[in-house]
Amino acid sequence: xxxxxxxxxxxxxxxxxxxxxxxxxxxxxxxxxxxxxxxxxxxxxxxxxxxxxxxxxxxxxxxxxxxxxxxxxxxxxxxxxxxxxxxxxxxxxxxxxxxxxxxxxxxxxxxxxxxxxxxxxxxxxxxxxxxxxxxxxxxxxxxxxxxxxxxxxxxxxxxxxxxxxxxxxxxxxxxxxxxxxxxxxxxxxxxxxxxxxxxxxxxxxxxxxxxxxxxxxxxxxxxxxxxxxxxxxxxxxxxxxxxxxxxxxxxxxxxxxxxxxxxxxxxxxxxxxxxxxxxxxxxxxxxxxxxxxxxxxxxxxxxxxxxxxxxxxxxxxxxxxxxxxxxxxxxxxxxxxxxxxxxxxxxxxxxxxxxxxxxxxxxxxxxxxxxxxxxxxxxxxxxxxxxxxxxxxxxxxxxxxxxxxxxxxxxxxxxxxxxxxxxxxxxxxxxxxxxxxxxxxxxxxxxxxxxxxxxxxxxxxx
Amino acid sequence: xxxxxxxxxxxxxxxxxxxxxxxxxxxxxxxxxxxxxxxxxxxxxxxxxxxxxxxxxxxxxxxxxxxxxxxxxxxxxxxxxxxxxxxxxxxxxxxxxxxxxxxxxxxxxxxxxxxxxxxxxxxxxxxxxxxxxxxxxxxxxxxxxxxxxxxxxxxxxxxxxxxxxxxxxxxxxxxxxxxxxxxxxxxxxxxxxxxxxxxxxxxxxxxxxxxxxxxxxxxxxxxxxxxxxxxxxxxxxxxxxxxxxxxxxxxxxxxxxxxxxxxxxxxxxxxxxxxxxxxxxxxxxxxxxxxxxxxxxxxxxxxxxxxxxxxxxxxxxxxxxxxx
Numbered sequence: 001x002x003x004x005x006x007x008x009x010x011x012x013x014x015x016x017x018x019x020x021x022x023x024x025x026x027x028x029x030x031x032x033x034x035x036x037x038x039x040x041x042x043x044x045x046x047x048x049x050x051x052x053x054x055x056x057x058x059x060x061x062x063x064x065x066x067x068x069x070x071x072x073x074x075x076x077x078x079x080x081x082x083x084x085x086x087x088x089x090x091x092x093x094x095x096x097x098x099x100x101x102x103x104x105x106x107x108x109x110x111x112x113x114x115x116x117x118x119x120x121x122x123x124x125x126x127x128x129x130x131x132x133x134x135x136x137x138x139x140x141x142x143x144x145x146x147x148x149x150x151x152x153x154x155x156x157x158x159x160x161x162x163x164x165x166x167x168x169x170x171x172x173x174x175x176x177x178x179x180x181x182x183x184x185x186x187x188x189x190x191x192x193x194x195x196x197x198x199x200x201x202x203x204x205x206x207x208x209x210x211x212x213x214x215x216x217x218x219x220x221x222x223x224x225x226x227x228x229x230x231x232x233x234x235x236x237x238x239x240x241x242x243x244x245x246x247x248x249x250x251x252x253x254x255x256x257x258x259x260x261x262x263x264x265x266x267x268x269x270x271x272x273x274x275x276x277x278x279x280x281x282x283x284x285x286x287x288x289x290x291x292x293x294x295x296x297x298x299x300x301x302x303x304x305x306x307x308x309x310x311x312x313x314x315x316x317x318x319x320x321x322x323x324x325x326x327x328x329x330x331x332x333x334x335x336x337x338x339x340x341x342x343x344x345x346x347x348x349x350x351x352x353x354x355x356x357x358x359x360x361x362x363x364x365x366x367x368x369x370x371x372x373x374x375x376x377x378x379x380x381x382x383x384x385x386x387x388x389x390x391x392x393x394x395x396x397x398x399x400x401x402x403x404x405x406x407x408x409x410x411x412x413x414x415x416x417x418x419x420x421x422x423x424x425x426x427x428x429x430x431x432x433x434x435x436x437x438x439x440x441x442x443x444x445x446x447x448x449x450x451x452x453x454x455x456x457x458x459x460x461x462x
Numbered sequence: 463x464x465x466x467x468x469x470x471x472x473x474x475x476x477x478x479x480x481x482x483x484x485x486x487x488x489x490x491x492x493x494x495x496x497x498x499x500x501x502x503x504x505x506x507x508x509x510x511x512x513x514x515x516x517x518x519x520x521x522x523x524x525x526x527x528x529x530x531x532x533x534x535x536x537x538x539x540x541x542x543x544x545x546x547x548x549x550x551x552x553x554x555x556x557x558x559x560x561x562x563x564x565x566x567x568x569x570x571x572x573x574x575x576x577x578x579x580x581x582x583x584x585x586x587x588x589x590x591x592x593x594x595x596x597x598x599x600x601x602x603x604x605x606x607x608x609x610x611x612x613x614x615x616x617x618x619x620x621x622x623x624x625x626x627x628x629x630x631x632x633x634x635x636x637x638x639x640x641x642x643x644x645x646x647x648x649x650x651x652x653x654x655x656x657x658x659x660x661x662x663x664x665x666x667x668x669x670x671x672x673x674x675x676x677x678x679x680x681x682x683x684x685x686x687x688x689x690x691x692x693x694x695x696x697x698x699x700x701x702x703x704x705x706x707x708x709x710x711x712x713x714x715x716x717x718x719x720x721x722x723x724x725x726x727x728x729x730x731x732x733x734x735x736x737x738x739x740x741x742x743x744x745x746x747x748x749x750x751x752x753x754x755x756x757x758x759x760x761x762x763x764x765x766x767x768x769x770x771x772x773x774x775x776x777x778x779x780x781x782x783x784x785x786x
Contacts, residue, residue, distance in 0.1 A: 056567075063563035066516060067556040073526045077541025078548060081607070088534020089748040096531035097759055099524035104767045108517040108774055115513035119777055167752045406542040408607040417549045424553060428560060435567055 004405045006414040007079040010421065012387075014071050016380055017425050021065035023379055026140060026187065027194025028058040029106075029133035031225065033126075035218075040126050045447050046214050053444040054198065054218070055129075059114065060435050064428065066107070071421065073099075079414065083394055083404035090156050090167045091146050094174070098142035105135030140190075141183055148178035150395050151386070152247045158398065165398065178247065181240040188232035189382070192342050193375040195226030199349060201440055203368030206358070210443055216353070219368075223349045230343025237336075238293065245294040248396060249303040250312070250321060251389035254328035256290055257283065260304040265290040268329075275325050278306045316397070323391045331385040339378040345371045465753035466743040469532035470731070472760055474724040476528055480521035481589070481631075482716045486709075487511040487518055489635015491558065491582025492628075494575055497639060497650050502786045504575060508565060510642040513778050515562055517771055519555070531756050535606055535746035536731045543600065543608025547588050547615060554584035586631040587624040591615060594623025594669070597677055597726050602734035606741055619672060626669035629662040630693070630716060637696055637712050641705040644783050652700050655708065659697040666693060666715075670722055677726030685725060689718035 001009075032055045039047035073095070076084050084091075109131040116125050149156075155172030156165045167173065202219035205211060245252045253259075257271045259278050267289025272282040291300040305322055312321040345367060352359045359365075390396055394404040490511050498504030511518075530537040541548055558581025565574035598619055601610045636658050639651035670686045678686070692715025699708035727733070732741040747753065 059563065060567065063560055067559040070519075070523065070555050070559075071552050073523045074541050074548060074552065076530070077526075077537045078545055079542070081538035081542035084530065084534055084538035084542075085606075088530055088537060089752050092527065092529075092531030092534055092537070092748065093752055093756060096524065096527035096756060099520065099527040100759060100763045100767065103520045103523055104517065104771070107520050108514075108767075108771055111513040111515075111517055112774055112777065115509075116777060166749045167755070170752075170755045406538075406607075407605070408542060408609065409545075413545050416546070420549065420553060424556060428556075431560070431564065435564060439567070 001411075003409045003411050003414055004402055006411065006418050007405050007409065008401070010079060010414065010418045011075065012384075013418070014068065014075065014421055014425070016383060017429075018065065018068040018072055019379060019383060020376060021061050021068065022140075023186075023190035023193035023375070024061045024197060025058070025065045026136050026190035027192075027225075027229075028054065028061065028197070029129070029136050030191070031194055031198060031222070032058050033129040033133045034221070036126055036129055040122065046217060049444045049447065050214055050218055053214075053439075056439055057197075057201070057436060059110075060432060060439065062110065064432050067428075068425070078417075079406055079409065080394075080404050081406040081408070083399065085164065086399055086404070087149075087165050087395060090149060090153075090165050090173065093167060093170060094142040094146040094149075098139050098146075102135045102139035102142060106132045106139065107135075109135065137187065140186055141179075144182045144186060145174050145176065145179045147386075148176045148182055149173055151390060152176060152178040152243075153395055153398060165395070177243055181236060181243050184232060185236040185240055188229045188236060189339070189375065189379055191229035192226050192233060192339065193379060195222040195229060195346065196342055196372050196375050198222035199226065199346070200369045200372035203365040204440065205443065207362060207365035212358075214444060216358070219349070220353060223346050223353070226346035227343060227350060230339070230346060233339055234343070237339075242294060242296075245302065248390065250305065250308045251323065251328065251385075252294065253303055253305045253308055254323050254325045254389055255332035255385065256302075257325060257329045258290065258302060258304045259306050261301060261307045262304060263291065263301045264288050264299045265294075265302040267293060269333075271329065273325060273329070275322075319392070321392060323389050328385060328389045331381040331388070335378045335381040335385060338374045338381065342371060342374040342378065345374070465750055465757060466747045468757055469528070469747070469753055470724070470728065470743050472764075473525060473528055473532065474720065476521055476525035477724075478717050478720040480518070480525055481627075481720055482634075482713050483518035483521060484515070485586075485631040485716055486634040486638035487515045488582040488586040488631045489633065490639060491578045491635070492586060492632045493635050493639065493651070493654055494579055494582075496654060497647060498575075501571065502784050503647055504571065505566065506643060506647060506782050506784045507639065508562060508578070510639065510782055512562070514771075514774060516559070517774065519559070522555075528756070528760075532748055532753060533731055533741075533743070533746040534748060535741055539602065539606050539608055539732055539741060539746075540596070543602075543610070544592055544595070544615065546612050547592055551585045551588050551592075554581040554588075557581045558585075583628070587628045590624035590627030590669075591620045593627075593723050594620040594673075596732055597673060597723050599733035599735050599740075602732070602736075602739045602741070604739055606732075606734075606739065606746075619669075622665065622669050622672070626662070626666040626719075629658055629665045630712075630719065633658040633662045633693070633696065634709075634712050634716065637700060637705065637708040640700065641709045642781055644781050647784055648705075648781075652703075652705075655700040656697065659693060659700065662715075663690070663693045663697070666690075666719065670719065673722060673726055678722070679725060682722045682725040685718045685721040689715045689722060692716075692718055 032051055035047050035054060036051040039051055109128040113128040113132060116128060154176050155167060155169035157168050159166050199219055199222045202215040205215045256268050257273050257280055258265060266285030266287045268283055268285050270284045271280045273280045288298045290302055292298055294300060294302050309321055352364060392400050394401045490507055494504060494507055498507050557577040561574040561577035561581060565571050568574060595615050600608060600614065603609050633655060636651050636655035640648050640655060643651065667690055670689055674682055674686050692711045695711030696708045699711055730740050730742050731746050734740045
């Protein structure tokens with residue numbers, strides 16, 4: 001493996017890993033804030049105990065998101081210095097905004113929330129968790145604006161003298177159609193993830209007959225959130241796919257293993273492809289499905305891989321402009337499959353628990369526990385599809401991944417950091433999961449649990 | 463003022479904020495094994511920074527993001543060039559952050575305390591090494607790519623810089639602990655402040671003097687003097703039992719050290735051994751449009767951030783007592 005491969009693996013591993021924690025942080029922050037609001041409004045102690053129980057799991061997860069996020073801020077410079085020089089003028093802006101507007105907000109107010117239970121007035125304390133949740137969601141917007149610019153660069157010009165991309169319209173970058181579609185997709189996906197987590201953990205508790213009222217409330221809330229969010233994921237995903245068809249037709253064609261331009265194209269369910277010769281051996285399709293999804297008409301034209309390849313060669317010069325078709329095809333399909341399954345489970349769960357009912361069949365609870373994994377698989381596959389489907393480009397149409405890597409990188413050094421991050425991340429994953437399990441098993445604190453620390457003498461007395 | 467100057471200053475402010483704030487929570491981590499004799503004391507020490515350490519660390523992330531936006535060439539050269547030291551800093555910050563958040567939730571705290579100690583000591587030393595190298599100049603080619611290796615960075619001057627920041631941050635942690643605790647813990651912190659204060663005065667003083675003679679200007683003589691006076695003031699205030707003044711004086715010293723470093727750097731951001739290849743505020747900068755947009759963002763949000771972070775310190779202003 002060369003520096004480019006190692007750097008790509010490193011980005012892939014560290015980013016996919018980081019994004020295991022991010023969706024749970026985004027979704028759970030709002031759910032916890034919601035529970036605390038319910039306590040504030042109703043005075044029902046069950047909501048306070050829910051806030052503390054889910055809040056603790058949220059914090060265990062949040063810590064991992066924070067520390068793995070530090071690497072994200074710096075690895076563009078470390079492994080992708082040519083990329084950083086080329087795009088910094090445009091790409092750096094949303095990143096800096098994310099730090100200044102979002103990271104400060106979430107970290108500062110979360111500190112206040114954790115340690116402020118007995119130091120702040122109730123209403124102010126409630127505001128701190130909401131501000132932290134807002135910071136977390138805002139952070140997603142800015143980083144998606146940065147990523148969307150790589151998918152669909154807007155609001156810039158190429159400086160012929162320096163050969164660099166220069167920002168000409170920040171508003172265009174922040175309101176990129178790609179961002180506007182990706183943001184709801186990611187946020188709804190985060191709510192499905194957090195919802196599935198709360199459902200699964202609650203089901204585990206309910207199956208053991210523990211804290212029935214508290215976990216039924218939690219599960220019902222999460223089931224509703226997950227169902228609504230799943231619908232949101234589907235609608236925003238559909239919007240995204242239409243934008244992608246227009247902006248990155250190669251990605252869509254690869255996702256569908258569609259080799260030639262077609263009108264009335266079918267939606268592929270299962271295909272065995274022959275990449276070398278640019279065709280499929282087997283392809284099971286829903287007739288007209290792809291044309292309908294991509295263009296809203298039955299006979300709309302959808303571009304195919306071989307035809308796009310020929311057009312791109314004419315536009316960008318010789319080269320292979322196809323992503324890894326099998327990977328794009330299966331990651332896209334499985335993302336949809338796992339995501340849809342999570343939504344269906346939520347629907348079934350809502351039905352089975354309607355009007356005070358509790359299912360007796362233990363498999364219902366087991367399914368809910370296994371269901372926790374579904375959205376995380378879907379999130380991961382979604383990002384693998386988005387990023388791998390854009391290849392060979394780093395910035396679509398203007399910069400190739402191969403020319404983005406740090407030119408001075410040493411293969412041994414990149415290998416050291418790749419192995420180092422991977423090992424540390426693996427160890428931390430084990431610790432994190434153990435800690436989550438410990439506190440899930442322990443269950444909610446009794447009603448009169450004490451606060452975190454006791455105020456003493458004021459420091460500013462000399 | 464030119465926008466490139468504004469952003470040079472703003473990035474200096476971000477690093478200053480980072481060193482002043484995370485400086486003391488590095489120091490608390492470094493002093494943890496010395497000051498915390500039992501679990502209750504160690505728990506109190508960690509709680510003293512518990513509400514604020516994450517917010518303090520964001521200053522680093524914003525410094526990184528702001529450098530990316532305002533001086534992409536600087537961001538690219540610095541972090542690809544100082545590759546392995548940065549990797550070590552990142553690893554240290556990862557285990558340290560997890561240790562701080564997980565220690566109170568775990569059955570055994572010993573491993574976490576070790577991670578907190580090394581995760582604080584490593585960056586406290588390595589940031590000094592990194593900044594000494596930035597100020598000293600490193601081999602860059604015409605494309606501003608770093609051409610040295612790891613050993614290039616481990617020169618005596620840079621190692622002295624590392625020891626200087628290590629001593630300074632340890633002192634900062636000692637005076638912070640004296641300010642935030644009571645009883646034996648406070649007494650021990652004040653003893654530690656005396657020793658680390660002397661170390662900071664000698665190591666920091668030597669480092670700043672060499673820096674001043676190497677890159678300094680008439681203006682940075684003033685900041686060198688303020689730095690020395692700040693450390694000395696922290697020592698005197700500690701001896702007289704004025705914990706608040708000791709902390710303020712050492713915070714001023716850290717500000718002055720950062721001012722000396724950035725003052726010596728200007729108008730370069732990363733001088734090269736061959737001056738023709740140096741990165742300057744001009745050739746490393748983004749376009750005036752980007753700098754203009756970011757100036758508006760910073761002008762609006764920096765005061766807001768300062769206000770709510772200051773409020774956080776006000777909320778948690780009370781001393782912590784060890785409860786067993």
